[in-house]
Amino acid sequence: MRVLRRTLVLGAAGALMVTLAPAGTAAAHGKDLGREVLGAQDGWAAAEGGTTGGATADPAHVFHVDTWEEFRAALGGDAARGDTTPRIVHVxxxxxxxxxxxxxxxxxxxYEVEGFDMADYIAAxxxxxxxxxxxxxxxLEDARAASAAVQDAQVRQYVGSNVTIVGVGRDAGIVGAALTVRGSDxxxxxxxxxxxxxxxxxxWxxxxxxxxxxxxAYDNLWLAESTHVWVxxxxxDxxxxxxxxxxTVYGQKFEVHDGLLDITNSSDLVTASWNEFRDHDKTNLIGSSNSRVADRGRLRVTFHHNLWEDIGQRAPRVRYGDVHVYNNWYVVSDPxxxxxxxxVGVEAEIVADNNFVQLAPGVDPASFVEDWRGAVLTDAGLDESGTLVSSRSWPRPTSLVDAYNAANDPDIPTTVSWTPTYVERIDPTVAVPVLVKVKAGSGRLR
Structure with a gap:
């Protein structure tokens, strides 16, 4: 068993034409991001064979796209789910x-079908x-569901196996899409x-x-029943x-988004590195249900060198998984x-190393951790070390799990049954904000 180490906190359509990559373009500009693979020790996605995406794609399956329709066609359109053809898609x-x-x-x-109107739905x-x-x-509920299916057909795109999707330059992105990796490797x-x-x-x-x-209904990116994924x-956002x-409707926020990056349904071996998660409520869910015991032994995920800024919750919220969370920067400026x-959910075992936490004045460090184990109070834990917490000026060492346990009963266990082995390096906590600010997020890769 790992013993808790003191945390330091310093205060559609397959028929569409798609443009193929011109031969030699990537070489002319240096490294080819589409052919890059995950490092051999870079988080859980490096385990059990590693993650190479579409690195072996032949020239006929290397695409450059600049519309949603071209993007969908490059992935295989409606047949993308279950497809295993190596592909590289440059956005x-x-x-x-x-x-x-x-x-x-x-x-x-x-998107509305006949018989649906949201105002009528709210009234009814x-x-x-x-x-x-x-x-x-x-x-009315049937009409809402039918309308939702029309929108789903427009915005959801599945990603098959052996695929790399990479943005080109500083401004590549996708708006409004429910990008879904389901049943893929x-x-x-x-x-x-x-x-x-x-x-x-x-x-409602x-x-x-x-x-x-x-x-x-939609996540910006949803991983389900999938393995070996590098994000x-x-x-x-x-x-x-x-x-x-x-x-606000009926006194509750009229929510139009689900997660930013959710990892559920027995997904496994995932690394999320150098990302930014900004200004969102329910950010990263790992594990979809307390009763889904099929997730035992899976949902192994690494988060490193990410930024969570002004999110509401779930950074991450874990059920069942063995999750390594290290060298991340947390900024809470809106209490x-x-x-x-x-x-910490049912049978979750989280190891948190050398994270830098910035809390606005008035935010209790004890609120940083939440116990979601419900009635299942065993076989879960949070092993935390190296955290620096800053709430006003100079960061100070703080154990966030100790702060939670001091304020709440029952305690969250401070030991776990596994030790991270897929780690390229752990940077000093004091360096995390600068590293993440300079390197994390889209538009950084050339």
Missing amino acids: HGVLDAQRRAPDGTVDCAS YDPAVWGTETEPSGP NVIIRNLHLSDTYDCFTA DPTDGDAGAWNA DHNTF DGQNPPEALP AHYAYSWG
């Missing part, structure tokens, strides 16, 4: 997955009318700004929590629809929208 500029109204907002009306399922004991049902996604996966048909659930909740040098801009960062 130029910003691809927009949504239909847009003339003013640039998402054209939700274009008002808790004062519908009640709070059962989820919505009936013709050996995938690399790098140097992209993934933004604002807006759900026009968010669903009066039974969710004490007061009900609006639940959106590197990307920026994730809500774009033009940040949490503070969303209205009103902050809940917690490290969520």
Whole structure:
């Protein structure tokens, strides 16, 4: 068993034509990012054979795209899920997955089927009318689900196995897409700004929590039933629809986004490195259900050298997985929208090394950790070391798990049953903010 070390905290369509990469272009500009592979010790995705993505793609499966339609075709269109053909897709500029109204907002009306109107939906399922004991049902709910299926067909794109997707230059990104890696192996996604996966048909659930909740369907990037995935040098956010801009309906936030990067359904061997996660509520969920015991022995994930800035929660929130969280920079400047960062769920075992945490005055360090084990209080733990916490000026050593345990009962165990072995290096905690500021996020790779 690892013993807790003191934390230091310093205060669509397959028929579309796609442009092939001109021969020799990458070589003329130096290294070919599309052929780069994960380092041999770089996190959990390096285990059990490593992650190479589309590095072996033949010239016929190397693509340069600058529209959403070309991007989908390059991945295999509707047949992408389950495809194993090695592919490299270079993204130029910003691809927009949504239909847009003339003013640039998402054209939700274009996705609606006959019989659906959100204003009618809100009126019909008002808790004062519908009640709070059962989820919505009936013709309006059926029409909402049918409308959601129309939008899903437009914005969701699956990524097959043996694929590298890489942004070119400083401004490559995808807006409005639900990029989905499901049932795939050996995938690399790098140097992209993934933004604002807006759900026009968010669903009301009066039974969710004490007061009900609006639940959106789309993650910017969702990994499910997939292995060997490297997510590197990307920026994730809500774009033009940040949490503070969303209205309130029935007293609850009218949520139009789900996660930024969620890893669920027995996914395994994932490395998320040098990414930025900004201005979002439910950021990174690992493991989808307390009852999904099939996740035991899987959900092995590494997060290193990432930035979480002004997120609400889940950075990450873990069930079952063995998760290594090191050399990350956490910035909490808005206490009103902050809940917690490290969520310890059922049978989760998290090792947190040398993270730098910046808390606005008034944010209790004890709130940084949350216990989500429910009734299952064994076989979980958070082993924390090397954390630096800064709440005003000079950073100071702080154990965040000790702070949580001092303020709450029962304690979160401070030992875990595994030791990280796939680590290229752990940088000094004091260096983390500068390293992450200079190197993390999209547009950094050349």
